[in-house]
Amino acid sequence: MADDWKPGDLALCVSIRLAHRPLPSEILKVGRIYTVNDVRWSDKEQCLALGLDEARSRGKDGMWHAILFRKIDPLTDEERDSFLADLKLPAPLVEA
Known part of the structure; x- marks a missing residue:
């Protein structure tokens, strides 16, 4: 799975334990989603x-260990509609 990363992928930060850079907790946040650029x-x-758009490592190459992240796929339109339907949100108010 790690070999299929590509620029534009969404990366969910699952750990900062192996981030050997100075003060990684000030840069990376567990649970945050980042965009891969390299x-x-x-x-x-x-x-x-x-490499991440939203968080440049302080290391020389500006990169982060891939093991700190899990690749997430954006929802398809059908998945999004199903998810919203499952929430059973009230219909939006429409003013006449």
């Missing part, structure tokens, strides 16, 4: 690394 193999770290 994907590379890091020879130095021996891991897949992700």
Whole structure:
């Protein structure tokens, strides 16, 4: 699964335990969704690394360990409609 990351993917931060950069908790937030802008193999770290639009690592390459994230797929229109229907929200008020 880790090998299928690509720019534009959405990455859910699931951990900051392995973020060896200074003060990662000030940059990354568990539960936040980030947008991937770069994907590379890091020879130095021996891991897949992700560049994120919303959070640049303070490391030299500006990348984060991919293990800190889970790839999430955006909902299709059908999935979104089903989800909203399941919420059973009241109909919007329409003024006459």
